[in-house]
Amino acid sequence: MELAKRMTKLKPSATLAAAAKAKNLKEQGVDVLSLTLGEPDFSTPENIQEAAIDSIKTGKASFYTPVQGISELIDAVITRTKSDYEIEYQTNEVMVGTGAKFILYTLFQTILDQGDEVIIPVPYWVSYAAQVELAEGVPVFVEGHQSNDFKVTVEDLEKSVTSKTKAFILNSPCNPTGAIYSKEELKKIGKWAIKHNILIVADDIYGKLVYNGNVFTPIATLSEKIKEQTIVINGVSKSYAMTGWRIGYALGNSQIISQMIKIASQATSNPSTVSQYAAVEALTGDQSQVEVMRQVFEERLNHVHHRLSQISGFKIDKPHGAFYLYPDISECMANCGYTDVDEWVSDLLEEAHVAVVTGAGFGTKHHIRLSYATDLETLNQAIDQIIAFVDQKQ
Ligand code: PLP
Numbered sequence: 001m002e003l004a005k006r007m008t009k010l011k012p013s014a015t016l017a018a019a020a021k022a023k024n025l026k027e028q029g030v031d032v033l034s035l036t037l038g039e040p041d042f043s044t045p046e047n048i049q050e051a052a053i054d055s056i057k058t059g060k061a062s063f064y065t066p067v068q069g070i071s072e073l074i075d076a077v078i079t080r081t082k083s084d085y086e087i088e089y090q091t092n093e094v095m096v097g098t099g100a101k102f103i104l105y106t107l108f109q110t111i112l113d114q115g116d117e118v119i120i121p122v123p124y125w126v127s128y129a130a131q132v133e134l135a136e137g138v139p140v141f142v143e144g145h146q147s148n149d150f151k152v153t154v155e156d157l158e159k160s161v162t163s164k165t166k167a168f169i170l171n172s173p174c175n176p177t178g179a180i181y182s183k184e185e186l187k188k189i190g191k192w193a194i195k196h197n198i199l200i201v202a203d204d205i206y207g208k209l210v211y212n213g214n215v216f217t218p219i220a221t222l223s224e225k226i227k228e229q230t231i232v233i234n235g236v237s238k239s240y241a242m243t244g245w246r247i248g249y250a251l252g253n254s255q256i257i258s259q260m261i262k263i264a265s266q267a268t269s270n271p272s273t274v275s276q277y278a279a280v281e282a283l284t285g286d287q288s289q290v291e292v293m294r295q296v297f298e299e300r301l302n303h304v305h306h307r308l309s310q311i312s313g314f315k316i317d318k319p320h321g322a323f324y325l326y327p328d329i330s331e332c333m334a335n336c337g338y339t340d341v342d343e344w345v346s347d348l349l350e351e352a353h354v355a356v357v358t359g360a361g362f363g364t365k366h367h368i369r370l371s372y373a374t375d376l377e378t379l380n381q382a383i384d385q386i387i388a389f390v391d392q393k394q
Contacts, residue, residue: 175206300323324372
């Protein structure tokens with residue numbers, strides 16, 4: 001059967017593909033160390049598990065819920081956002097969905113007509129461009145400055161604006177670089193977006209994973225006008241170790257939110273009911289585990305960054321947030337006789353049995369992404385094997 005034309009363009013997620021390749025090798029008996037996936041290696045905290053079990057036992061989890069999400073969860077999102085960031089949203093300005101990924105999908109379907117442009121700073125999270133294209137929009141890539149943690153400036157953005165520019169994606173802390181935009185940088189971006197009437201899509205999903213005294217400022221908190229210009233994307237996956245539960249949410253303009261809910265009503269109905277009750281407990285219950293996990297990530301970052309920066313030909317600034325490292329390995333590739341980062345990554349997997357993600361999936365040609373959301377022993381072993389691989393090639 002002839003498939004839809006859009007399928008010829010659509011690539012599978014680079015991170016999920018790399019993880020699947022590593023898993024395949026593992027199943028064949030190869031002892032692969034995988035640093036591919038962006039998910040905490042911790043189990044979901046006990047109190048959240050209990051709330052989920054309770055919702056099953058009491059029968060609440062057996063049924064559909066409103067597409068927008070149960071009212072307890074909508075209230076929990078509003079209260080948590082207000083308490084964390086001193087910013088207030090109304091009930092009709094919130095939507096809960098099947099992971100932040102699907103929430104973003106509904107957003108692009110809601111705001112983009114064919115040919116509408118979305119500005120995406122490079123490097124970017126793998127799914128932004130694909131989702132924009134699925135909505136028949138056009139991703140417009142703006143190179144960040146490697147010397148400034150790959151962040152883009154208003155001057156860079158200004159060069160990319162056209163009459164078709166509809167939205168700008170801001171991911172701070174950033175996957176894959178871990179960069180965080182400062183308040184001053186965000187103020188300028190906010191002003192610029194208002195001037196051109198460009199919607200800011202603020203993907204704040206790593207907002208609680210910030211290290212070594214760095215500070216995350218949600219752009220929507222900077223002024224009432226910037227808030228009106230922004231749709232905030234967030235979720236429980238990363239900060240509450242709940243990737244498998246698939247709960248994300250959006251906050252912003254009620255007209256946009258109501259249309260996103262309409263899409264979900266035809267695509268998924270409500271997100272899993274048991275997960276919604278778990279997320280209520282995550283957002284309203286004891287928050288101490290969030291800080292415990294953050295501290296573990298911080299320790300790993302400090303250790304692993306130090307070791308990686310000593311590898312010959314690896315250049316790496318210290319990330320401020322999220323749980324990834326994004327070294328520039330151009331010198332290492334040249335020393336080892338590689339011109340293609342995909343090949344380097346593929347050989348690392350096959351010869352050294354370490355799985356990382358190629359920077360190509362994030363829009364750059366000489367980087368790799370390693371996730372430190374895995375235990376220190378695995379991280380150390382993987383780095384030993386990367387060092388041995390590089391030594392042997394040079
Ligand atoms: N946004 C970014 C930047 C991410 O890295 C991810 C997950 O990897 C998501 C959104 C989606 O998160 P989820 O769908 O698990 O809520």
